[in-house]
Amino acid sequence: MLTVTGLVKSFVTPDGAVRAVAGVSFSVAQGQCYALLGPSGCGKTTILRCVAGLEQAEQGSIAIGGRVVSDPNTFVPVHERSIGMVFQSYAIWPHLDVFGNVAYPLEVQRPRLARSDIEKRVMDVLDLVGMQAMARRPATRLSGGQQQRVALARALVRRPSLLLLDEPLSNLDARLRDSMRRELATLIRQVGVTALFVTHDQVEAFSLADRLAVMEQGGIVQEGAPAELYERPADLFVARFLGAANVLAGRVEEHDCQGRVRIALDGCGHRLTLIAQHVPGQSVDVVLRPEDLTITTLPPAADRNAIPGRITALTFQGGSVEYEVDVGGSASLRVLARAQADLTRGASVWIGIDTRRLAIFGRAGAASTGP
């Protein structure tokens, strides 16, 4: 449905040209929801704007539904592309009411549509987003969630081949974001439209996307289904970005014939034993997700990997608690677990590590994980 090949786009700033997108390729299948995930400034929004036709790429090509809309010799202007876009600010026109906003894409269509057709299609799409009753409400009197629905209805009303969403949930407050995220996921599936969206929030990407690409500095670092990326991050950057991960630096000490290695952690001096391919002497980063760690006041069985420490801070997060545990040296670990009465600030605890759930990256960049 959408094919992007070798896309390059730079911007001229006072400091010289900056490559915002440096040779990006990916494709989105019909009906798929694809996310570009990355920190701000990684080039994801620039790609989206190139696909929309709001920016022109220097190199590479973009094809929507088999039609090349952008390559070094072709540039189909934005208004001639079969797209619908939801902007980060929602960009609801304040001088029009809900109906006027949603009807706009149909009204500017040539040849003209009959008024009755426009009305029917607008009301249908407003019904879809649950805004039919508010068709005549002025745009200035809409809440954030309502604005988002109107923006979505406006993007869908002319039945585009491709729906583009720029950080669609970042303008909502935290609670509304959760419910709108679920609603948006259902809606996109229900309509069956092919969608490309950008976000910096991995929860958003995981819950909305069928496939996603993690981006860094203008390039795609890893691409795949959400579970794939979560389970097998390609490098430290992806691992860090996909979860608020703990990263401990260490060094491989031993490597026995069964493929077991022992890793001494820098700073705190504790050791982990696990199965991996790294050779002795190699510097590694050990990535531990807070939700994969256990925390107890009793020492675990001797054959389990565990690190002792002391709780320095607790942050309640609804049902669970995030514990900040000082494990000696300058290292500390964050652990996400259920609240327990004996886990208080200053308590001595053991952090249990399931070696199958951690990732190790050699400093050179090669990854290996538990079996």
Next chain:
Amino acid sequence: MPKADHLDVTAKLVLAVGAGSAIYLIAVPLAMLLFAAFRGPADYLPFEPGARWTLEHIQALTDPVITTRILPDTFVFVVGTVVVVFAVGLTLAWLVERTELPGREIWFSLILFPLLVPTPVLAIAWIFLMGPNAGWLNLVIRAALGLEAPGPINIFSMGGLILCQALASVPFAFLLLSATLRAMDPALEEASGTSGASGFTTFRRVTLPVLLPGLLAPLILITLITAEQFELPLIIGLPAKINVFSYRIYFELNPLSSLPNYGGAAALSLPFLVLGLLLLLLYNRLIARADSFVTMTGKAYRQRRLPLGVWRIPALALLSLYVALGAVLPAAVLLWTSLFGYALPLSATAADFSVEAYRQLFSNRTFWLGLRNTLIVALASALIVTTVGMLLGWIISRSQIRFRHALDFVSVLSVGIPAVIAGLGVMLFYLSLPIGLYGTVAILIIAYSYRLATTTRLARAGFLQIHRELEEVSATSGARWIATLRRVLIPLMLPALSAGFILLFIVGVREFTIPLVLYSQDNVVLSVLLWQLFQSGQPASSAALASIIIAVVLPVIFVARRTLMRRSLAE
């Protein structure tokens, strides 16, 4: 960012017409002026057969009349006026914006009066009030103090000219300075207070440094505008034998007993334009600094107001004095004179009352022609400038077109071009063209339309307030640029555009210099007719016409008062 190559052919055409018009309206007459300054002989147009290159006009600038009379007179006039205008304007602005002055809104409107009526209306009223022999104020003072005629006030002197110009220009300074005062975040001062600074320390260490660029920028602009003044130097300065630059340019074109000296007038304009350009560059630098200092958010803050206490009386006295001289007395003396002629208020009888002046005026064909021309020219030029200014604003704030900064410069340049020079440039250009535009209403419309700076700035500010995504989502909805302009941008810009339009309409009605320079029997406008009536010794008729002009302008002001007060005039 949308780029130029995203625009379709229609969009490019519309924008090109906008940019082309700006250049045509401003740069072409200026270029003509530049040519004329180096072409001779003097009474030849620059491209007339027989004209040749010459430096004689430039050499003529060292004429002793210029160096010993005009230069000092201009200097004294400008410096004197600026000092008074700035001091009074700042005091009034501070009183209205930052103190607990009673009736602030009313004072605000009254202070603006001189800015809204044509300057010849005021000039004539002030002559009625302060003429050395029969001026009302002189009569009152002489009666009170038992003095002999003439005097004691003589409006036909440098002091009188400065007083009148100051009265006329104070509202301009007032608007600029009150915008500065209003834009300051009071939290800046409060933070100083909570840091332990006293009121005076706060003023010295915080208020003054923060406001300084915002005060200096208006000072520069007032200097520039004062140097450009022509109306009062003509109507009041000429009888007083005061010669300033702008009047001298007009004199070269309309000498008493010889042919017009085009080259001389053009050469005289050059130092004027250079000075204007320098002041403008300085102004833009200061404004950029002021903006980064004060109006970061661009919003007006609720200001902490100082209680006036015993200073209430002098404050009210100052305001009353200004409003009396600038608005109430001029309006009163004009209305009275139009009905009673030279009979004075206390000694007039019912027999002196007459509407003859109005009857004469209404039966005068020239009056109706002038009224029609005034309205047509003001409306048409306001429309042109609003349209071109909007397109320029879009190009400057939104497009990636390479020449956009040059266009910005061209539009800003219009502030530095005195009306008399603008009129001269247009005159030279259309006299040289073999099309019969000279002497028509159309040439006035074109000449008036060079004042692009204000609308361009308003439009630029307007576009900056419109989130770019509101425009982009129209494109992703399938709309072409022209549809986006019509259906999204213009509706969203309407408040700013209509404020600019009304402002330009008032400027157009006020215009006196350009139609005087380009005067013909067919394109007479009311302000020029007013001066002619006054010159030909018809006080009652000219007072009647002045009263009618006030009556035409006032309703427009009241309709648009809020938007005018708060946004456009301050630009």
